[in-house]
Amino acid sequence: MLVAGVAVPLVSFLLLALFGARLGKPASGWVATAAIATSCVLATIVLYQWHFAGVRPEPHVFTWANLGTIPLKVGVNLDSLTVIMFFMVTFIATWIHVFSIGYMAGHSDEVDGESKYHRFFAYLGLFCFSMLGLVIASSLLFLFIFWELVGLCSYLLIGYYFDKKSASNAAMKAFITNRVGDFGFIIGLGMVVLFLGDLTLDGAAKALRVQYAENGTLFAHSFLGLSLATWMGMLLFCGAIGKSAQFPLHVWLPDAMEGPTPVSALIHAATMVAAGVYLVARIFVLLTPEAQTFIAIIGCITLALAALIAIVQTDIKRVLAYSTISQLGYMILGMGLGAWIGALFHLLTHAFFKALMFLGSGQVIEGCHHEQDMRKMGGLRHKMPVTCWTFFIGVLAIAGAGIPMTQIGLGGFFSKDEILAVGWHRAYGQGEVDAAHEMEHAAAAMPGPWAQAQGAGHGAVTASDTPAGHGHEAAAGEHGEGHKVTPAWPAHRPGHWLLFLVPVVIAYVTPFYMMRAWWLTFMGKPRDEHVYHHAHESKLMYVPLIVLAVGTLFSSYFLFRPMVAEAVSEIGLQQALVASYDGGHHAEAGLAIDHDTHKYLSMIVGGAFVVGFLVAIAIYWNGLGLAERLARTFQPVHTLLVRKFYFDELYGAAFVGGVLVIKRLLYAFDKYIVDGIVNLSAAVTERLSRFAGNVLDARGVDGAVNGVGKLALELGGVVRTPQDGRIRNYILFALCGAGVVLLVVVRAWAS
Amino acid sequence: MLTIGLTHYLILAAFMFCCGLYVMTIKRNAVGILIGVELILNAASLNLVAFSRYKTGLLDGQIVALFVIVLAAAEAAIAIAIFVNYYNNLATIDVDRGDSLNG
Numbered sequence: 076m077l078v079a080g081v082a083v084p085l086v087s088f089l090l091l092a093l094f095g096a097r098l099g100k101p102a103s104g105w106v107a108t109a110a111i112a113t114s115c116v117l118a119t120i121v122l123y124q125w126h127f128a129g130v131r132p133e134p135h136v137f138t139w140a141n142l143g144t145i146p147l148k149v150g151v152n153l154d155s156l157t158v159i160m161f162f163m164v165t166f167i168a169t170w171i172h173v174f175s176i177g178y179m180a181g182h183s184d185e186v187d188g189e190s191k192y193h194r195f196f197a198y199l200g201l202f203c204f205s206m207l208g209l210v211i212a213s214s215l216l217f218l219f220i221f222w223e224l225v226g227l228c229s230y231l232l233i234g235y236y237f238d239k240k241s242a243s244n245a246a247m248k249a250f251i252t253n254r255v256g257d258f259g260f261i262i263g264l265g266m267v268v269l270f271l272g273d274l275t276l277d278g279a280a281k282a283l284r285v286q287y288a289e290n291g292t293l294f295a296h297s298f299l300g301l302s303l304a305t306w307m308g309m310l311l312f313c314g315a316i317g318k319s320a321q322f323p324l325h326v327w328l329p330d331a332m333e334g335p336t337p338v339s340a341l342i343h344a345a346t347m348v349a350a351g352v353y354l355v356a357r358i359f360v361l362l363t364p365e366a367q368t369f370i371a372i373i374g375c376i377t378l379a380l381a382a383l384i385a386i387v388q389t390d391i392k393r394v395l396a397y398s399t400i401s402q403l404g405y406m407i408l409g410m411g412l413g414a415w416i417g418a419l420f421h422l423l424t425h426a427f428f429k430a431l432m433f434l435g436s437g438q439v440i441e442g443c444h445h446e447q448d449m450r451k452m453g454g455l456r457h458k459m460p461v462t463c464w465t466f467f468i469g470v471l472a473i474a475g476a477g478i479p480m481t482q483i484g485l486g487g488f489f490s491k492d493e494i495l496a497v498g499w500h501r502a503y504g505q506g507e508v509d510a511a512h513e514m515e516h517a518a519a520a521m522p523g524p525w526a527q528a529q530g531a532g533h534g535a536v537t538a539s540d541t542p543a544g545h546g547h548e549a550a551a552g553e554h555g556e557g558h559k560v561t562p563a564w565p566a567h568r569p570g571h572w573l574l575f576l577v578p579v580v581i582a583y584v585t586p587f588y589m590m591r592a593w594w595l596t597f598m599g600k601p602r603d604e605h606v607y608h609h610a611h612e613s614k615l616m617y618v619p620l621i622v623l624a625v626g627t628l629f630s631s632y633f634l635f636r637p638m639v640a641e642a643v644s645e646i647g648l649q650q651a652l653v654a655s656y657d658g659g660h661h662a663e664a665g666l667a668i669d670h671d672t673h674k675y676l677s678m679i680v681g682g683a684f685v686v687g688f689l690v691a692i693a694i695y696w697n698g699l700g701l702a703e704r705l706a707r708t709f710q711p712v713h714t715l716l717v718r719k720f721y722f723d724e725l726y727g728a729a730f731v732g733g734v735l736v737i738k739r740l741l742y743a744f745d746k747y748i749v750d751g752i753v754n755l756s757a758a759v760t761e762r763l764s765r766f767a768g769n770v771l772d773a774r775g776v777d778g779a780v781n782g783v784g785k786l787a788l789e790l791g792g793v794v795r796t797p798q799d800g801r802i803r804n805y806i807l808f809a810l811c812g813a814g815v816v817l818l819v820v821v822r823a824w825a826s
Numbered sequence: 827m828l829t830i831g832l833t834h835y836l837i838l839a840a841f842m843f844c845c846g847l848y849v850m851t852i853k854r855n856a857v858g859i860l861i862g863v864e865l866i867l868n869a870a871s872l873n874l875v876a877f878s879r880y881k882t883g884l885l886d887g888q889i890v891a892l893f894v895i896v897l898a899a900a901e902a903a904i905a906i907a908i909f910v911n912y913y914n915n916l917a918t919i920d921v922d923r924g925d926s927l928n929g
Contacts, residue, residue, distance in 0.1 A: 802859060
């Protein structure tokens with residue numbers, strides 16, 4: 076059924092690609108919407124059957140081709156994570172399609188007298204197809220293929236207004252930056268093929284465990300101090316760095332906002348960029364502790380940088396873009412810390428509220444006649460009440476609003492907390508929390524790290540059986556009997572305090588910049604009469620907003636988290652090389668996360684959104700005046716942030732500049748050396764040909780030819796003398812010949 | 827009474843051959859040359875028949891002679907066709923006048 080769900084958008088794409096121009100303006104949009112809505116219905120049915128009726132269809136795997144001795148297996152991977160991701164993608168995509176019809180209606184989209192309206196929806200269909208394919212692919216190879224397809228769609232859609240220079244540049248930037256990451260990814264894939272010999276996720280994970288147990292190539296050899304297994308994990312993660320816009324490849328995402336706003340919402344906020352996180356979730360079973368630390372550090376850097384840059388952005392879409400990068404950083408950090416559930420949970424909640432906010436900004440931009448500068452907005456709440464309040468829900472959600480110490484709160488409140496909670500444990504684990512509880516966590520953290528399959532011996536179950544006082548060594552020892560055990564992922568990691576502290580600080584920054592954006596746009600007094608005057612809402616566009624807002628409010632904790640938690644045991648994370656930190660524990664303990672850790676965190680972070688909001692409101696209460704004074708006071712910092720830490724300039728100098736220098740060198744080489752050789756050879760050829768023409772040809776060749784002719788002529792003159800055409804002469808010759816023959820014969824006869 | 831034997835035939839055939847050769851050599855009229863060719867052919871045929879009659883006693887010589895007669899007829903037809911064309915072009919059948927190919 077999910078396969079059918081994948082295929083429907085493809086059909087829509089083909090239809091629109093072939094007949095879109097004839098379908099015309101609104102019709103092609105509705106075709107695409109109908110297709111994705113069908114997928115969404117299918118996804119809902121599957122979700123219902125899976126989650127409530129407990130139906131578990133058999134996975135379907137077959138061999139596509141053989142690569143030498145390695146079978147390339149193709150199949151559909153079905154577990155809770157797939158189902159919930161599939162549902163999320165189709166659901167959001169459906170409403171974004173609806174929104175797009177309204178959004179694109181008001182755009183002039185003629186290029187060379189031909190409407191490209193249908194192209195937009197064709198691309199969206201192709202994107203949905205590839206994204207859904209990516210979600211359900213069970214082998215890394217197919218994951219990679221769909222991965223590249225979504226990259227292509229992203230390129231096409233960013234460059235939708237390709238007649239605009241900045242848009243086509245942004246598209247190229249996105250594509251090229253992604254190539255850098257994908258290069259690492261494909262090397263990683265090569266290592267998987269070479270060392271593990273199996274591209275399916277399960278097979279590769281199994282092979283890796285065997286390798287570890289036997290101390291195989293991947294672990295026995297190291298490069299630059301890290302084992303090959305670690306390198307493999309890091310290289311695979313490179314793909315996620317590119318796609319999820321992580322440091323240092325984050326530069327493309329803000330520029331990608333050149334695309335139409337629905338595209339930003341669907342691809343560059345909710346789904347495609349999250350594919351990187353999804354990839355890490357899938358390859359989690361292949362990651363070594365070192366690789367995880369690497370991932371966590373990358374995520375931590377990203378979330379801090381992006382959040383700081385977001386503070387000073389004035390373009391409403393760019394604020395959202397940087398906040399997306401920052402939130403992706405949270406997810407990646409969560410993955411790196413082992414907060415598998417938390418990261419995916421955050422992915423799902425983020426998809427909803429970020430799509431919501433992007434669509435809201437699309438509404439604003441559309442209503443204000445393509446004005447994206449927040450400094451010119453303000454007071455729009457009167458003109459766009461629905462947009463204003465749905466956007467506010469999004470802001471609350473991303474800020475992690477909730478009431479501390481309770482179960483009441485929005486998605487971001489739980490999901491971000493969950494990541495931070497794990498970070499807390501990593502950093503301060505044993506000291507702060509009461510010993511018995513921590514024990515449980517420690518053991519849960521490594522339900523037999525590097526352990527072979529222990530049947531139902533889940534970490535948490537084992538942990539509760541482990542007598543207190545033995546610590547995690549006991550648990551590890553119990554599982555690791557018979558082969559070498561490395562305490563792979565000790566719960567307590569003093570060096571990790573930064574990985575906890577930075578996200579916590581940024582958790583205060585997030586509400587600030589989101590509130591700033593909201594306040595500047597909707598609150599206060601109108602700052603530009605012209606813009607304000609034009610502002611309006613359209614119905615086709617605010618219905619999706621309301622739907623997504625409701626989704627943001629209610630879906631997350633009841634649906635997403637249990638599904639993700641369920642996926643943990645299905646994928647067998649407990650048996651993974653490195654168990655996810657919260658994996659075993661939460662799979663068993665269910666919602667029991669908010670114990671002590673959560674209590675502390677609630678106090679530290681739970682109020683963050685209030686603080687952030689208040690600061691933002693205080694600064695922007697009276698428009699931009701105070702903000703500008705602050706900017707002047709902290710001039711260097713402000714400039715640094717406005718310049719986005721000079722990444723674009725740095726890359727411009729290092730890579731683009733480097734390429735230009737190489738270009739110039741090559742040009743010089745070309746001009747002086749290659750051209751020199753060519754010119755020299757041309758001159759030599761010319762001389763030679765002149766010599767050949769005048770001397771060799773005229774005297775030698777012509778002479779020979781003419782000589783032969785003359786010879787033939789003279790010979791002919793000699794020979795033709797007897798051929799005078801007189802028959803009696805011929806007969807005379809014949810007679811003479813016959814006489815000679817007769818003479819010879821008679822003489823021979825006689826003797 | 828003198829019996830006529832092989833020798834007489836051969837002498838007659840040689841005489842006919844020489845006559846044909848002579849005619850071919852001195853005649854300028856194309857039809858005359860054709861008649862010379864016929865004389866030579868008939869001389870050869872006479873030889874064949876005579877040898878067949880007196881030496882082998884079989885009929886192969888006579889059969890070959892029949893072939894020669896048929897071929898001579900065909901040859902005469904072609905030759906006369908050529909002469910007609912010759913006459914159309916040059917208004918004569920004097921073979922010495924057909925020297926336009928001679929540079």
